[in-house]
Amino acid sequence: MFYKINNMNKKQRAIFYIDGFNLYFGLKSKNWKKYYWLNLVGFCQRFLKPHQELIEVKYFTAIQKSKGKQDRQDLFLTANKQNNKFQLFLGKYLPKKINHNGTIIQTYEEKETDVHIAVQMIRDVVLERCDISILISADSDLIPPIDFIREIKPNHKIFIYFPPNRFSYDLKQKSTNYILLENHEIKFKECQFPDEITIPNGYILKRPSKWN
Numbered sequence: 001m002f003y004k005i006n007n008m009n010k011k012q013r014a015i016f017y018i019d020g021f022n023l024y025f026g027l028k029s030k031n032w033k034k035y036y037w038l039n040l041v042g043f044c045q046r047f048l049k050p051h052q053e054l055i056e057v058k059y060f061t062a063i064q065k066s067k068g069k070q071d072r073q074d075l076f077l078t079a080n081k082q083n084n085k086f087q088l089f090l091g092k093y094l095p096k097k098i099n100h101n102g103t104i105i106q107t108y109e110e111k112e113t114d115v116h117i118a119v120q121m122i123r124d125v126v127l128e129r130c131d132i133s134i135l136i137s138a139d140s141d142l143i144p145p146i147d148f149i150r151e152i153k154p155n156h157k158i159f160i161y162f163p164p165n166r167f168s169y170d171l172k173q174k175s176t177n178y179i180l181l182e183n184h185e186i187k188f189k190e191c192q193f194p195d196e197i198t199i200p201n202g203y204i205l206k207r208p209s210k211w212n
Helices: 002-008 020-029 040-045 067-080 113-126 140-152 169-174 181-190
Strands: 012-019 052-061 086-090 092-100 103-111 132-136 157-162 177-180 196-198 204-206
Touching (some): 012 040, 020 052, 040 052, 067 204, 086 113, 113 140, 132 140, 177 181
Parallel strands (some): 012 132, 052 086, 157 177
16 A cells, blocks of 8 residues: 555656757747746746656757857856756767858758757656656657657657747647747746856856847
8 A cells, every 4th residue: 555655646757858959049030039048957847747857858959160159058058067957968060061042151060969869768768767758849850759659658748849939740749748838938037047157166157148
């Protein structure tokens, strides 16, 4: 009897998987630059119910090539890394040439993010590290790992949180449930870091002035 009561009171474990650039460009398209200085762990925590607990927030991105953008990204990542529930997974940028009105332009293309997300989602389900997988992305390339999880663990809950101005009908169809983050602006507002953060080594992280 004790085992049954204890099991009933056990909280559902949730892990978030955040497609960094999908979220970033969603905020950018909504003109929500003021919300870039986002406490990701605090933000994700706001969506959980009392019977759920946050295990980790896994954030997937690549280091920006532009110096100014790279500096701001580094501040953002360093601020979030102060929380031990935050995990960072880095892909890479590869050079790419595109034809723009007859002119060849050198640009960069992000690689490996989808693969990292897929591997981590599957890994955490196989190792039984979570009861709920919550994906923040609208990238339909992530349907194959969801299909695989459904195959090996049909009752596993998979929620899709669509970034602002982002949506995928196919991802919605694969989800246990979904929400549109653009309808939760108050959570973005409430989960901004302080303008200045002092980290353990004494260094002060300052909110980038371009994000005001």
